[in-house]
Amino acid sequence: MLSGIHKPLSHGTRSNRRNCTQIGAKLYYDNQTGDVIVMIGQRSGSVVPTTWDQDFEDYGVLAERAPGTIGILQLDYGDYEQDFADSIGYRVDPDTQQIIFLYPNKDEDGIGS
Secondary structure (H helix, E strand, C coil): CEEEEEECCCCCEEECCCCCEEECCEEEEECCCCCEEEEECCEEECCCCCCHHHHHHHCHHHHCCCHHHEEEEECCCCCCHHHHHHCCEEEEECCCCEEEEEEECECCCCCEC
16 A cells, blocks of 8 residues: 655755756656656756756657646755655646655554555
C-alpha cells in the first residue's frame, strides 16, 4: 500500500556565494492526470535556465504533445531533494499544482512492507 503526501511549490533560480548558478528541477506534467511526463533534474555550475520552447525541442516526448495539455512546475534548487530520494514515485495535483510523493508504508519498526 502507498501513502501520498502533498508538498507545496516554490519557484526560482539562484546563485550561491561562489557565483555558481543553481537551477532547480523542472517537472512537465499532464495537466489532466498530473502524471509527470519529463523531469529535468536540478543543475548547478555554469548552467543557463532553459525556456519552454527549448525544452520542447530537446525532449521528444514533449514535442509529441499539444502544448495546452502540459503543465510545468519550476522548483528552487534543493527543493524536495530528500523527498525525491525517499519516495517511490510522484505526480502533480493538477488543481493545486502541488507535488504528491508516494512512499512505501512502514511498519512499527520503520521497515517498509
